[in-house]
Amino acid sequence: MLVYVLKKLAYGLLVLFGVITVVFGIFNLGGDPVEQLVSENTTQEVKDAIRKKFNLDLPFIQRYALYLNDVSPISIHNPTSAGSHVYWDEEQYSGCQILSFSEHRSLMIKVPYLSRSYLTERPVSQVLGEALPGTVVLATTAITIAIVLGILLGIVSALRKDTWVDQLALALSTLGMSGPSFFMAILIAWLGGLYWYETTSLPILPFAVFLLFLTTGILRKFALKKEGVQIGKMSLVGLLSGIGLWGIGILVFGSESALFGVSLNLPGTGLSMSGSLFGVDVWKGRILQIENLILPAITLGIRPLAVIVQLTRGSLLEVMGQDYIRTARAKGMSEWSVIFRHALKNALNPVITAVSGWFASLLAGAVFVEFVFGWKGLGLETYSALERDDLPVVMGAVILIASTFVVVNLITDVLYGVVDPRVRVS
Numbered sequence: 001m002l003v004y005v006l007k008k009l010a011y012g013l014l015v016l017f018g019v020i021t022v023v024f025g026i027f028n029l030g031g032d033p034v035e036q037l038v039s040e041n042t043t044q045e046v047k048d049a050i051r052k053k054f055n056l057d058l059p060f061i062q063r064y065a066l067y068l069n070d071v072s073p074i075s076i077h078n079p080t081s082a083g084s085h086v087y088w089d090e091e092q093y094s095g096c097q098i099l100s101f102s103e104h105r106s107l108m109i110k111v112p113y114l115s116r117s118y119l120t121e122r123p124v125s126q127v128l129g130e131a132l133p134g135t136v137v138l139a140t141t142a143i144t145i146a147i148v149l150g151i152l153l154g155i156v157s158a159l160r161k162d163t164w165v166d167q168l169a170l171a172l173s174t175l176g177m178s179g180p181s182f183f184m185a186i187l188i189a190w191l192g193g194l195y196w197y198e199t200t201s202l203p204i205l206p207f208a209v210f211l212l213f214l215t216t217g218i219l220r221k222f223a224l225k226k227e228g229v230q231i232g233k234m235s236l237v238g239l240l241s242g243i244g245l246w247g248i249g250i251l252v253f254g255s256e257s258a259l260f261g262v263s264l265n266l267p268g269t270g271l272s273m274s275g276s277l278f279g280v281d282v283w284k285g286r287i288l289q290i291e292n293l294i295l296p297a298i299t300l301g302i303r304p305l306a307v308i309v310q311l312t313r314g315s316l317l318e319v320m321g322q323d324y325i326r327t328a329r330a331k332g333m334s335e336w337s338v339i340f341r342h343a344l345k346n347a348l349n350p351v352i353t354a355v356s357g358w359f360a361s362l363l364a365g366a367v368f369v370e371f372v373f374g375w376k377g378l379g380l381e382t383y384s385a386l387e388r389d390d391l392p393v394v395m396g397a398v399i400l401i402a403s404t405f406v407v408v409n410l411i412t413d414v415l416y417g418v419v420d421p422r423v424r425v426s
Contacts, residue, residue: 008413012406019402020071024064027391032056036389037118054118055085070113071399078104092123114396119388124396127381132400134277134377135370139362141293142301147355150305151348154312155339161317164233169309176306185299185372192295193273193373201263205249206242213238271295274374296373300366304358311354315347353412360408363401 034050051057055066066085069075077088079097081104088108095110114124157169217234220226275292319325320343328338367379374380378397385393 005414008410012410015406016399016402020068020399021064023395023398024067027395028060028063033118033389033391054116058085067115070115073112074098074107074109076101077106077108079106080104114399115392117385117393118390124392127393128378128396128400131376131378131381134375135363135366135379137277138293138296138300138366138370138375138377139359141297142299142362143304143355143359145297146301146305146308146358147351150308151312151344151351154309155316155344157309157313158316158320159339164236166313168236169313173306173309176302179302181299181303182368182372184302185296185369188295188299189273189372192269192298193271196268197270197273198268199265200268201265203246204264205246206239207264209242209245210235210239213241269294274372276374276376278376292373292375296369296375299373300362300369304354304362307354307358308351311350312347315350316343319343319347356408356412360401360405363404 034047034056038047038050048057055063058066062085069077069086075086077086077093078084079088081087082089084104088106093108093110093113095108097106098109099107101107111125114128116123117127120127153169153173157166160166214231214235217229217231221229221231271291271294273295275289277289277293279287279289279292281287316339325338325343328342329335333341363378366375366377367382369375370377370379371383378400382394382397385391385397
């Protein structure tokens with residue numbers, strides 16, 4: 001088992017090395033960042049001073065070697081000479097000495113150092129550390145919504161296989177998986193935070209026909225004792241019929257018709273189109289704004305929700321056909337006990353696998369969502385850094401996201417090795 005863990009750890013470190021190499025090459029071979037940061041009237045002396053401060057005056061290979069030395073938790077530094085490029089500055093690095101090779105060379109163990117921001121000269125780790133909690137809160141809320149709703153909808157879809165409920169759940173999950181996050185963010189922000197912010201007017205005809213069909217179904221099933229009446233199916237038919245009649249009425253009589261123009265005013269969500277977890281009030285100072293979390297969390301959770309629905313449905317259908325389920329039913333157990341005590345427990349294995357990978361994906365996918373909703377997190381900070389050509393912050397964010405993927409995958413692989421002996425390496 002130890003060999004298996006070490007091999008997976010080596011693979012993860014190799015992936016991180018590749019990510020760091022690619023990211024450093026992309027952002028350091030595209031031109032001189034100093035020319036993009038300063039104004040046209042800046043003197044050459046000032047430009048040279050900036051280059052020297054951030055080691056931009058050195059050759060590419062040397063800068064790459066210094067960056068690897070800074071990012072690595074075990075590195076070589078000069079503890080005595082302040083003029084050295086590998087000088088151990090106590091204000092920058094946090095760690096201790098392991099081994100001393102000479103007076104000017106020592107082996108250090110430290111927290112990875114991601115350089116400093118070009119604009120604010122703050123440590124990149126500090127900048128990302130302030131932005132990361134917002135993204136973690138957003139991703140955690142989104143994956144929680146996806147897990148709860150996804151498992152419930154998957155159970156309902158499996159129990160109502162090949163019915164309209166099942167077909168509707170599959171159609172919505174397919175739509176959720178195919179919708180790009182940036183498009184869904186714009187759509188939900190427009191609907192929930194702009195169009196439906198206060199009140200909205202909806203045509204009353206589809207709702208009237210829906211209520212008519214629903215009332216008829218209830219009367220036939222309970223009052224008249226009619227067997228085989230499916231109230232849910234009649235309600236859906238009524239809603240679709242009302243929408244169809246409303247559409248035909250607009251085509252025939254026009255949208256201003258007195259018959260088809262009657263609207264129902266509904267209260268809006270009251271949610272802002274943009275905003276972060278914390279806001280600033282003139283009198284109260286910094287205040288918590290939980291309501292701003294709702295729309296971006298729903299947007300970010302749509303795709304994992306769709307995946308969890310289909311995984312739960314497929315896995316539960318497979319488990320429900322096993323012999324031990326038939327045995328439990330033959331013993332007289334209630335259907336709910338069979339599902340929740342026996343079937344669901346074994347059907348959630350692929351769901352757990354998906355969730356472990358999706359949480360890391362949400363950290364990366366939050367860039368578009370945070371930008372659209374103005375949510376202060378890692379994604380918005382990365383976008384702002386790209387817009388201002390603050391390359392160290394961008395590189396640090398990419399490395400942080402890649403490290404999250406590697407750590408989550410490593411934990412998942414190790415858990416596989418513990419749970420399933422078939423994947424262990426002898």
